[in-house]
Amino acid sequence: MRPVDETHHPDRRSWVESANREDSGFPVQNLPFCRFERPGLPGRSGIAIGTGIGDSILDLAACAREGFFSGELSSSLLQPTLAGVMALDVPARIALRRRISDLLRESGPDSDRLAAMRDRVLVTREDVRLLLPVEVGDYTDFYASVFHATNVGSMFRPDNPLLPNYKYVPIGYHGRASSLVPDGTPVRRPQGQTAPATEGDPPVRQRSQQLDYELEVGFYVGPGNRLGETISIERAEDHLFGMSLVNDWSARDIQRWEYQPLGPFLAKSFATTVSPWVVTMEALAPFRCQAYSRPQGDPEPLPYLLSDTDRRQGGIDLRLAVFLSSRQMREQGKEPVELSRGTFRDMYWTPAQMLTHHASNGCNLRTGDLIASGTVSNQDRHSRGCLLELTWDGGPGNPLPGNRRTPIVLPTDERRSFLEDGDEVFITGWCEAPGRRRIGLGECRGIILPADA
Amino acid sequence: MRPVDETHHPDRRSWVESANREDSGFPVQNLPFCRFERPGLPGRSGIAIGTGIGDSILDLAACAREGFFSGELSSSLLQPTLAGVMALDVPARIALRRRISDLLRESGPDSDRLAAMRDRVLVTREDVRLLLPVEVGDYTDFYASVFHATNVGSMFRPDNPLLPNYKYVPIGYHGRASSLVPDGTPVRRPQGQTAPATEGDPPVRQRSQQLDYELEVGFYVGPGNRLGETISIERAEDHLFGMSLVNDWSARDIQRWEYQPLGPFLAKSFATTVSPWVVTMEALAPFRCQAYSRPQGDPEPLPYLLSDTDRRQGGIDLRLAVFLSSRQMREQGKEPVELSRGTFRDMYWTPAQMLTHHASNGCNLRTGDLIASGTVSNQDRHSRGCLLELTWDGGPGNPLPGNRRTPIVLPTDERRSFLEDGDEVFITGWCEAPGRRRIGLGECRGIILPADA
Numbered sequence: 036m037r038p039v040d041e042t043h044h045p046d047r048r049s050w051v052e053s054a055n056r057e058d059s060g061f062p063v064q065n066l067p068f069c070r071f072e073r074p075g076l077p078g079r080s081g082i083a084i085g086t087g088i089g090d091s092i093l094d095l096a097a098c099a100r101e102g103f104f105s106g107e108l109s110s111s112l113l114q115p116t117l118a119g120v121m122a123l124d125v126p127a128r129i130a131l132r133r134r135i136s137d138l139l140r141e142s143g144p145d146s147d148r149l150a151a152m153r154d155r156v157l158v159t160r161e162d163v164r165l166l167l168p169v170e171v172g173d174y175t176d177f178y179a180s181v182f183h184a185t186n187v188g189s190m191f192r193p194d195n196p197l198l199p200n201y202k203y204v205p206i207g208y209h210g211r212a213s214s215l216v217p218d219g220t221p222v223r224r225p226q227g228q229t230a231p232a233t234e235g236d237p238p239v240r241q242r243s244q245q246l247d248y249e250l251e252v253g254f255y256v257g258p259g260n261r262l263g264e265t266i267s268i269e270r271a272e273d274h275l276f277g278m279s280l281v282n283d284w285s286a287r288d289i290q291r292w293e294y295q296p297l298g299p300f301l302a303k304s305f306a307t308t309v310s311p312w313v314v315t316m317e318a319l320a321p322f323r324c325q326a327y328s329r330p331q332g333d334p335e336p337l338p339y340l341l342s343d344t345d346r347r348q349g350g351i352d353l354r355l356a357v358f359l360s361s362r363q364m365r366e367q368g369k370e371p372v373e374l375s376r377g378t379f380r381d382m383y384w385t386p387a388q389m390l391t392h393h394a395s396n397g398c399n400l401r402t403g404d405l406i407a408s409g410t411v412s413n414q415d416r417h418s419r420g421c422l423l424e425l426t427w428d429g430g431p432g433n434p435l436p437g438n439r440r441t442p443i444v445l446p447t448d449e450r451r452s453f454l455e456d457g458d459e460v461f462i463t464g465w466c467e468a469p470g471r472r473r474i475g476l477g478e479c480r481g482i483i484l485p486a487d488a
Numbered sequence: 489m490r491p492v493d494e495t496h497h498p499d500r501r502s503w504v505e506s507a508n509r510e511d512s513g514f515p516v517q518n519l520p521f522c523r524f525e526r527p528g529l530p531g532r533s534g535i536a537i538g539t540g541i542g543d544s545i546l547d548l549a550a551c552a553r554e555g556f557f558s559g560e561l562s563s564s565l566l567q568p569t570l571a572g573v574m575a576l577d578v579p580a581r582i583a584l585r586r587r588i589s590d591l592l593r594e595s596g597p598d599s600d601r602l603a604a605m606r607d608r609v610l611v612t613r614e615d616v617r618l619l620l621p622v623e624v625g626d627y628t629d630f631y632a633s634v635f636h637a638t639n640v641g642s643m644f645r646p647d648n649p650l651l652p653n654y655k656y657v658p659i660g661y662h663g664r665a666s667s668l669v670p671d672g673t674p675v676r677r678p679q680g681q682t683a684p685a686t687e688g689d690p691p692v693r694q695r696s697q698q699l700d701y702e703l704e705v706g707f708y709v710g711p712g713n714r715l716g717e718t719i720s721i722e723r724a725e726d727h728l729f730g731m732s733l734v735n736d737w738s739a740r741d742i743q744r745w746e747y748q749p750l751g752p753f754l755a756k757s758f759a760t761t762v763s764p765w766v767v768t769m770e771a772l773a774p775f776r777c778q779a780y781s782r783p784q785g786d787p788e789p790l791p792y793l794l795s796d797t798d799r800r801q802g803g804i805d806l807r808l809a810v811f812l813s814s815r816q817m818r819e820q821g822k823e824p825v826e827l828s829r830g831t832f833r834d835m836y837w838t839p840a841q842m843l844t845h846h847a848s849n850g851c852n853l854r855t856g857d858l859i860a861s862g863t864v865s866n867q868d869r870h871s872r873g874c875l876l877e878l879t880w881d882g883g884p885g886n887p888l889p890g891n892r893r894t895p896i897v898l899p900t901d902e903r904r905s906f907l908e909d910g911d912e913v914f915i916t917g918w919c920e921a922p923g924r925r926r927i928g929l930g931e932c933r934g935i936i937l938p939a940d941a
Contacts, residue, residue, distance in 0.1 A: 173666050178750060191749070198748050203691050204681055208750035209662035209757070213626050213852045214715055223716040225849035228657055228790065238656050240790050240848075262667055262759070263676040265940070289849065295651050296644070297631060297661035298751020301849040304662070306715065337681065337693050395693075396678035396742065396754040397940075399666045487718070487850075 037129070037272075037320040042066075042136040045472050049139050050150045051157065053089030060465055060475015061087045063140050066132060067312035067477070068117055068277070071163040082115045082166070087312055087477075088139050090160060095135075097156045103138060103145060104131075117168040117313065121257050121276045122402040128257070128276075132317045165311035167217050168279070169255065169403035174215060174307070175393060176251070176283060176407045177207040181383040183412035186424045191291065202334055205384040205392040207409075210283075211304035215405070218311050218479050224456060224486040225305040227289035242486035243286035246454040250357050250420035250462055251281040252379060252476075253407040254386050255313060262399040268342040271387035272316060274400065278386075280310035280355075280462045280479035281407045287423055287453065309405070310462070310479040318474055322466040324350040326385045339395060340388045349385030353476070354378055355411055355464045357420070362457030363447045371461070372445055375425060377411050377418035379464075426452050456485040490582070490725075490773040495519075495589040498925050502592050503603045504610065506542030513918055513928015514540045516593050519585060520765040520930070521570055521730070524616040535568045535619070540765055540930075541592050544610045548588075551609050556591060556598060557584075570621040570766065574710050574729045575855040581710070581729075585770045618764035620670050621732070622708065622856035627668060627760070628846060629704070629736060629860045630660040634836040636865035639877045644744065655787055658837040658845040660862075663736075664757035668858070671764050671932050677909060677939040678758040680742035695939035696739035699907040703810050703873035703915055704734040705832055705929075706860040707839050708766055715852040721795045724840035725769060727853065731839075733763035733808075733915045733932035734860045740876055740906065762858070763915070763932040771927055775919040777803040779838045792848060793841045802838030806929070807831055808864055808917045810873070815910030816900045824914070825898055828878060830864050830871035832917075879905050909938040 041047075042064065048055045049063040061067065066086050073081040083096035098104065099112040108131050111119035123131065137143035149156060178184055181201065188196030200206065216222075224246055228238045257276035260266050266274055283303060290302030326349040335341065342349075355378065358371040384392075389408070394400055410420040419425045426442050442450040454460070460483075464476035494500075495517065501508045502516040514520065519539050526534040536549035551557065552565040561584050564572035576584065590596035602609060631637055634654065641649030653659065669675075677699055681691045710729035713719050719727055736756060743755030779802040788794065808831065811824040837845075842861070847853055863873040872878045879895050895903040907913070913936075917929035 173664055188749070199687070200681075200683075200691070200745055200748070204746050206746070206750055207753055209664055209753065211626055211662055211851060212665070213854050213857070216715070223850055226718075227849050228653075230653075234652070237787055237790070238653070240792060262669070263937075263940070265679075286849070292653055293657050293659070294749070294751075295653070296641070296747070296751070297659055298747075298749070300660055300662065301845075301851065304851040305849045334690055337690070339693055392754075396680050396739070396758045397676050398664060398754065398757040401666050404666070484716075487716070 037317045039320045042132055043321050045470060048141045049088055050141050050146060051089045051091055051139060053091065059089050060473055060477070061089055062472040063088065063136060064472040065314065065318050065474045066135050067314045067318065068120060068168060069311050069313065070117055070166045070168045072166055073158070073163055084112060084114070084117050084120065086135055091157045092160060092163065093139060094156050094158055098138070098149065101152065101156070103149060104134060108134065116170060118403050121169060121255055124258055125273050129317060132315065165217060167215060167309065168311065168313050171212045171215055171403055171405045172401045174210040174212045174405045175207050176210045176409060177205055177384065177389050178409040179205060179382045179384040179389060180410055180412045182414055183410040183420060183424065186412065186419065190423065190428045203337060205389050207389065207393065208298045210307065214304050215307050215309055218308060220308060220481060221484045222284055222306045222308070222481045223484045225286050225289065225301065226486050227286060227301050228292055229288040230292040238292060243288055244453065245287035246483065247285045247287050247422045248357065248454065248460045249283040249285055249410040250355055250375065250377070251283050251407045251410055252278050252353065252464065253281040253309060253405045254278050256400045256402055256404040256406065259401040260394050260399055263397040265397060266391055266394040268340055268345055268387055268391045271390045274390055275316050275386055277313040277315035278319070279313050280464050280476050282308040282460065282462055282479050282481060283407060284308065284481070285421070308479050308481045310477045312477040314474065314476050319351055319466065321471050322352045322468060322474065323348040324352045324380050326350045327381055327383055336388065340391060345385055345387045349387050350380045352378065352380045352468070353464055353466050355462065358461050360459050361445055361447065361449055361455065363449060364445060367447060369446045374443065375417055375419055377413045377420060379411055381413045382408060382411065422451065422453055454483050456483050458483050490770045492773045495585055496774050498923060501594045502541055503594050503599060504542045504544055504592060506544065512542050513926055513930070514542055515925040516541065516589060517925040518767065518771050518927045519588050520767045520771065521573060521621065522764045522766065523570055523619045523621045525619055526611070526616055537565060537567070537570050537573065539588055544612055545616065546592060547609050547611055551591070551602065554605065554609070556602065557587060561587065569623060571856050574622060574708055577711055578726050582770060585768065618670060620668060620762065621764065621766050624665045624668055624856055624858045625854045627663040627665045627858045628660050629663045629862060630658055630837065630842050631862040632658060632835045632837040632842060633863060633865045635867055636863040636873060636877065639865065639872065643876065643881045656790060658842050660842065660846065661751045663760065667757050668760050668762055671761060673761060673934060674937045675737055675759045675761070675934045676937045678739050678742065678754065679939050680739060680754050681745055682741040683745040691745060696741055697906065698740035699936065700738045700740050700875045701810065701907065701913045702736040702738055702863040703808055703828065703830065704736050704860045704863055705731050705806065705917065706734040706762060706858045707731050709853045709855055709857040709859065712854040713847050713852055716850040718850060719844055719847040721793055721798055721840055721844045724843045727843055728769050728839055730766040730768035732766050733917050733929050735761040735913065735915055735932050735934060736860060737761065737934070738874070761932050761934045763930045765930040767927060767929050772804055772919065774924050775805045775921060775927065776801040777805045777833050779803045780834055780836055789841065793844060798838055798840045802840050803833045805831065805833045805921070806917055806919050808915065811914050813912050814898055814900065814902055814908065816902060817898060820900060822899045827896065828870055828872055830866045830873060832864055834866045835861060835864065875904065875906055907936050909936050911936050
């Protein structure tokens with residue numbers, strides 16, 4: 036857990052005026068990182084890393100060239116991805132946050148000098164394209180919401196919804212790194228094999244009829260570990276750099292047919308969208324909370340997954356919401372509809388537990404690896420993080436008893452069991468608490484394109 | 489399928505004498521690629537790519553600097569990994585093979601000039617360290633032997649060994665790229681959660697008691713495809729660059745407890761060993777054979793996985809063998825013992841089918857991605873590609889009826905159900921046919937280190 040320090044002081048204001056608006060998720064208390072491209076400039080020369088502040092981005096490479104950072108920090112900021120910053124150890128990372136905070140706040144050291152060259156170091160979001168923050172070596176997806184696991188299990192394995200390993204093992208699987216795409220990238224509906232309607236018949240290859248989103252968050256690995264070395268739960272957060280929003284698009288009909296015995300494969304690997312902003316663990320410090328309290332009767336985690344600090348402060352009080360707009364809704368000028376709203380604090384496993392478990396066999400995590408949480412669902416109906424759960428497998432032709440199936444009705448009277456072509460899904464996330472500035476995670480958007488002919 | 493051309497002519501000899509020995513797997517007809525480091529030279533400057541020839545390696549970067557290659561080929565050879573060569577399109581790749589063959593054969597164009605500078609362009613294997621050929625973006629592992637799938641299924645799910653999807657879906661899963669290690673890297677025994685002895689009790693975290701190897705082969709992706717685009721079965725082999733041997737080390741006790749519902753995770757991600765030589769699809773051309781003939785009653789693959797060419801020549805007549813030596817065997821001067829011997833030709837799915845399926849949802853494959861076959865097992869007992877199958881889950885304390893369990897007896901009278909510390913496993917592979925020079929794939933070795941205290 037990072038200390039809550041003066042960089043969080045709610046009275047701090049920025050000389051970038053848009054950061055001081057009450058509703059800005061990007062005040063000087065946040066300082067999320069991003070990687071951006073200025074379309075005007077050719078090749079790599081136009082790519083840099085930055086910090087979100089209000090409606091603008093501070094070009095950190097430009098600042099480093101102007102001498103605002105020294106030594107190790109400066110060279111990490113001149114790289115064309117966030118890998119250099121992510122690789123910093125915790126003291127250096129904290130020093131970097133303090134320095135950026137000082138530069139962007141009113142009356143900080145050197146802040147006047149920086150503000151005076153704002154035309155050279157500040158870019159507006161409209162003028163850039165936000166990219167994946169880093170080249171992700173490996174992408175791992177966990178399954179850390181017991182509510183999600185129980186709901187999905189009830190549909191996929193009605194006789195055996197929550198498997199006996201769930202309460203001991205932070206279940207995860209390797210995802211596909213190549214198909215990670217940044218916010219706003221359109222997602223083509225995949226084709227794939229789906230189960231035969233009648234057992235024994237051949238399966239059909241078709242456009243997925245059950246395309247879904249999954250509301251998730253992801254953590255980027257900071258400093259890594261060497262192959263063969265483990266990471267103790269006490270040190271786990273030293274290896275966590277920060278978090279983003281993740282939409283783990285899922286083709287449920289493909290998944291259902293392919294996933295046994297080796298897990299999801301083509302049902303997921305057609306696209307996974309990540310938000311462009313990486314909100315650091317330091318920025319989240321004031322919003323850390325107790326880890327999920329297991330209900331009575333649930334076993335304790337094994338000792339390698341337990342620490343007092345993690346139990347007391349391993350959770351994150353992060354709010355999440357998912358919105359949808361159909362093509363027809365946009366044509367009729369209707370606002371996107373909120374599909375669900377949840378919180379990350381009720382996850383069965385903490386980020387530290389996921390990371391420690393991941394490395395517990397000696398697996399090497401590398402700087403920039405992405406560790407996603409799995410679908411974030413809470414107990415109540417409106418907090419379910421995917422359509423499969425919200426509509427209770429409401430797709431036409433599914434083999435389940437229909438009585439719990441509840442398609443979603445849109446403001447246009449359209450119905451949704453799963454996603455249709457032209458649907459746009461976006462996820463938002465934020466932290467808020469009395470006496471604190473709101474910390475936004477930004478958005479994670481994608482629109483569904485029709486399958487290839 | 490690549491044409492069988494003059495580069496395969498069995499009368500061709502090399503001016504590198506060791507390549508002409510009957511038993512060399514690296515004659516001028518093979519020309520496998522590798523990436524090596526000369527330990528004397530600092531940093532990247534000492535890393536280059538090369539071609540194996542007899543007991544030597546032709547330093548392709550040095551040859552390129554001497555002007556032996558032109559344009560596109562030259563720049564691909566100057567890169568510090570095989571990515572540039574793998575990205576070449578098929579005509580360029582064939583041109584590269586022809587040129588290297590001409591340079592290394594007796595009386596080829598420019599071969600005298602090259603032979604005259606042999607001290608500068610040939611290195612002996614002892615003088616270099618062989619590395620992973622390329623930085624692998626994503627590693628995928630298939631499950632393409634129906635014999636392996638049936639055997640493992642019988643042990644893990646006795647009531648349901650071969651799932652209904654198997655004969656339609658080339659089953660695969662995402663593996664871990666970070667823990668791919670080159671031939672010879674010692675493998676530390678992982679620790680992990682294993683199932684409780686009594687149902688309902690908590691699991692135990694311990695050193696894996698059921699450490700196993702898996703005999704596999706892997707294919708490197710040549711030119712990739714863009715996200716959202718598929719690859720037809722007719723064009724699949726254009727995207728296959730070449731193959732290596734793979735040992736997909738597996739901790740069976742960890743796997744058994746963790747693998748449901750999302751597949752293997754920590755049971756595999758502690759290490760996967762790959763052989764250093766990449767034997768190109770062009771070198772394998774004379775050994776292509778009919779794809780596996782499905783027994784009567786098995787369904788046809790769906791049309792997207794079927795082509796006449798693939799059916800006729802999609803298989804590879806590749807022989808494989810696994811050897812083991814225990815510490816005691818080495819101390820007593822005993823030769824390694826052959827655990828199994830098999831062939832790749834009996835795989836249920838061809839490399840082209842695996843690749844086409846992989847991209848059939850629009851998943852983008854990138855140059856240098858590694859696609860492994862899954863354990864290569866054939867029908868007879870001596871061709872089973874892992875200890876789990878060879879000893880029929882012969883580990884102590886396993887919950888199965890013992891009558892089929894058959895531990896392996898080593899020449900020292902030691903018994904092996906699974907691997908012990910100090911055991912060294914190595915895999916070899918080769919192609920042979922009457923009237924053809926033998927094409928070797930080299931070796932894939934690893935020795936088991938004790939788990940961390």
